[in-house]
Each structure stands twice: as C-alpha cells, then as structure tokens.
Amino acid sequence: MQEYTVEIAKLQNKDYHYTWSGNRAFFEFFEESLVQNGNFEVKMKLRKSDALLQLDFDIQGNLELVCDRSLDIFSYPFQTQGKQVLQFSDHNEVLDDEFELIAKGTPQINVAQYIYELIMLAVPMKKLHPRYQEKSNEGDIKLVYSSEEKELKKETEEKNAEIDPRWAELKKLLENKKS
Structure with missing residues (x-):
C-alpha cells in the first residue's frame, strides 16, 4: 500500500491534488473485506496548514458484489465523497470517524485505510443483482394504515x-x- 502514501513533511501550506486507482490487489490487502474485487479512481485534495491537514476524497468506480438473493456476482457502480481531518498534536489518537490527531513531525501518512472505509460505506446493505431491482422496488410499496374511516x-x-x-x-x- 506504499502507493497511497503521501510525504507531508516536505509540503508547504497550500492545496495539493492526488489521484490513485485501485483494483483487486487493493481489496485483497484488507482481510475479511466485504468486497473481493473491483476497480476505482480516487481524487484527493489535501489542504495543509500549520495546525492540520484536511483531506477531501472523491471516489468512483465499480465493485464486484455477490447478490444476497441469487448469489450471482454483479458489477455495482458507485460514487462517494468523504473528508478526513488530521490535526497536529503531541500524540496520535483517533477522535472520531472524520477527525484524528497525528504527532507533529510525522513525515508521511498512508490514506489507503481512509479510502477503504469510504468505499465500504458505499456498499449497499441489501445487495441485489440489477435483474431483481425492479421486482424489489415493486415490493417496496408501503401501505399506510389510516384509521380515519x-x-x-x-x-x-x-x-x-x-x-x-x-x-x-x-x-x-x-x-x-x-x-
């Protein structure tokens, strides 16, 4: 995952743009991944200041998912965006999903984990092959009970x-x- 490493020690206080692409090898790196194969393109804007790094991600691609109904493999197109803020501190600590502290003088960061988490959030809870989507949508009609009459x-x-x-x-x- 070295290709997803950004050397931050040499960066000046301004905006930088990075692009990466990923495929099966990316997903194989993460054990017990929901996704085994896919391809994607990441565009990341890094805004560096004296106090923090702000990472803005824009990710799009296709994932190979297994249908929950038929167990057929299908291609799922996705697009997602996310933000990560890394504030310089005297120690490393994850404060929440989008905010963490990193030690001053950290020479580099690896953004692969952030990319992976954003992609996993784009995977739908109910994974249905496109041929079942129309049938599923028909079944999603909700009956609202009204006792007025x-x-x-x-x-x-x-x-x-x-x-x-x-x-x-x-x-x-x-x-x-x-x-």
Missing part, C-alpha cells in the same frame, strides 16, 4: 346506538346545567 364509522354507530337510560338521565342534567 373506521373512526368516523365508529362515531356514527355510537350516535345511532341506544343510550343506556342511566347515562341519558345524566346527559339531561348536564344539558340543563348549561342552559
């Missing part, structure tokens, strides 16, 4: 129903009080 019917029935004589007497008392 039932409620109106229930109110009408209650009005028409015979009232218990004890409640009728109480109702008369309430109506007399209002008048």
Whole structure:
C-alpha cells in the first residue's frame, strides 16, 4: 500500500491534488473485506496548514458484489465523497470517524485505510443483482394504515346506538346545567 502514501513533511501550506486507482490487489490487502474485487479512481485534495491537514476524497468506480438473493456476482457502480481531518498534536489518537490527531513531525501518512472505509460505506446493505431491482422496488410499496374511516364509522354507530337510560338521565342534567 506504499502507493497511497503521501510525504507531508516536505509540503508547504497550500492545496495539493492526488489521484490513485485501485483494483483487486487493493481489496485483497484488507482481510475479511466485504468486497473481493473491483476497480476505482480516487481524487484527493489535501489542504495543509500549520495546525492540520484536511483531506477531501472523491471516489468512483465499480465493485464486484455477490447478490444476497441469487448469489450471482454483479458489477455495482458507485460514487462517494468523504473528508478526513488530521490535526497536529503531541500524540496520535483517533477522535472520531472524520477527525484524528497525528504527532507533529510525522513525515508521511498512508490514506489507503481512509479510502477503504469510504468505499465500504458505499456498499449497499441489501445487495441485489440489477435483474431483481425492479421486482424489489415493486415490493417496496408501503401501505399506510389510516384509521380515519373506521373512526368516523365508529362515531356514527355510537350516535345511532341506544343510550343506556342511566347515562341519558345524566346527559339531561348536564344539558340543563348549561342552559
């Protein structure tokens, strides 16, 4: 994964642009990857300042996925974008998915892990071969239950129903009080 290494010690405080491409060898490097094959192109803009590095990724390509329904292999086109901020500090620490601290004087960074994570986020939860997509979309029609008609019917029935004589007497008392 040396080709995804950026020498940051020599960089001045300005914007830099990098491009990489990847294929099966990239995915084989990561054990237990959801994706075994694919190809992609990465465009990365690196903005360097005295305090931090900001990495903006734009990745597009095709992944070879296994259909959850038929186990057929199919090509899945994707495009994703992401950001990573690396702030200079006295130690290395990952603070969250998009922000981490790196030691001052770090000579280089390898962006392969960031690229891999962004690609994995682009993989759909439900991997369906394109021939099943139309059928799946038909099945995704959601029925919204509305009880409005039932409620109106229930109110009408209650009005028409015979009232218990004890409640009728109480109702008369309430109506007399209002008048």
